[in-house]
Amino acid sequence: MDRFDLEERISEMHNIEREIDLLMYKISDSKESATEDEILNMLIGMKEFNAARFERLFNCFEQLVEQNVITTKSTD
Numbered sequence: 746m747d748r749f750d751l752e753e754r755i756s757e758m759h760n761i762e763r764e765i766d767l768l769m770y771k772i773s774d775s776k777e778s779a780t781e782d783e784i785l786n787m788l789i790g791m792k793e794f795n796a797a798r799f800e801r802l803f804n805c806f807e808q809l810v811e812q813n814v815i816t817t818k819s820t821d
Contacts, residue, residue, distance in 0.1 A: 746809045750813075754802040761798075764791045 768787050771779045778786070809815045 746805060746812065746814075748809070751802075751805050753811055754798075754805045757798050758795075759803065761791065761795050764794070773792060 764787075768784070768791070771787065772784065806815070
């Protein structure tokens with residue numbers, strides 16, 4: 746694991762924007778409008794995916810700290 750893995754994980758956090766765009770399409774522009782249940786299911790899925798992405802990001806960060814790739818800067 747290196748800083749490039751961390752950068753990739755951080756970039757993946759932007760996927761929520763694409764998911765929101767798809768939800769907005771389904772609500773307003775799709776020929777077949779989403780039902781309330783479909784919208785709620787999509788929101789639940791987005792929430793779960795975002796939580797998993799964050800978990801993976803934080804695990805990457807923790808590993809880099811353990812490997813001393815990321816350290817605290819001394820202010821002495």
